Amino acid sequence: MKKVVTMGKFLLLVVAGLITVAPVFFLLGGSLMGDQELAELLAPAFSDSDGYAAWHWLPLYPTLRHYVQLCLDSPEYFQMFWNTMKITVGVLAGQIIVGIPGAWGLARYSFPGKRAVYLLYILLMLLPFQVTMLSEYLVLDRFHLLDTLWAVILPGAFSTFPVFLMYRFFCSIPEEMLEAARIDGAGEWKIFIKIGIPMGTSGILSALVLQCLECFSMIEQPMVFLKEKKLQPLSLYLPQLQKDHLGFTLCSCFVTMIPALLIFGMGQRYMEQGITEAAVKE
Known part of the structure; x- marks a missing residue:
């Protein structure tokens, strides 16, 4: 019984930790996406279009263009x-x-x-x-x-x-x-x-x-x-x-x-x- 309680606490802490760091992975994944991909995912949040905003953690077409623009331009x-x-x-x-x-x-x-x-x-x-x-x-x-x-x-x-x-x-x-x-x-x-x-x-x-x-x-x-x-x-x-x-x-x-x-x-x-x-x- 004690092991079960310990494991439950451990899993709870893991879930809380993942929720805490989720915004960091959100920023990292979004920074590697192109503007078109981001627009398709987040369009309902920034316009009057129907539906809900979507998200996937890994970009479908990774790009470093935003980092280049930030560092050089x-x-x-x-x-x-x-x-x-x-x-x-x-x-x-x-x-x-x-x-x-x-x-x-x-x-x-x-x-x-x-x-x-x-x-x-x-x-x-x-x-x-x-x-x-x-x-x-x-x-x-x-x-x-x-x-x-x-x-x-x-x-x-x-x-x-x-x-x-x-x-x-x-x-x-x-x-x-x-x-x-x-x-x-x-x-x-x-x-x-x-x-x-x-x-x-x-x-x-x-x-x-x-x-x-x-x-x-x-x-x-x-x-x-x-x-x-x-x-x-x-x-x-x-x-x-x-x-x-x-x-x-x-x-x-x-x-x-x-x-x-x-x-x-x-x-x-x-x-x-x-x-x-x-x-x-x-």
């Missing part, structure tokens, strides 16, 4: 790709410079109003962008940063969610270890560099991975703060593609997804540790 795609990379690198650099010391200070030092500051971080983390959009817009406009990549980078660099994740890891470092380092003559900066960062590596990496994935998928911030098309990231490029070029659209989506999949694969273990640690109540 789509300079706009690569311009927006580099905009995405600039935003991502800028946000991650800001989190390293600002977020890590901020999380360490909240976790390891006592000061008046510390609890209130921590609760404020949590509150700002829970607020959706629609709530803070106007205040961010006014601040960026005052500093003449609108319609520049800094308008997206700076709010992301000061995001509170990575600080919240790293805070939990820094709190788990034994105070006795820090006291022993102080007795040996180590200063606060040396303790932070030699003990805090190495022991909080899992939390730091999990926060950076999640922030990186968020940068690849953000839509509202660049839509509000960036008006010039040459500054927009890939997240705004894909919705602009037309249904008349379904194959190119699916190909663009699949290629855009590859960096995020690689980042997720490399940082999955750290993400799991960070989410688990953040779920522990203080």
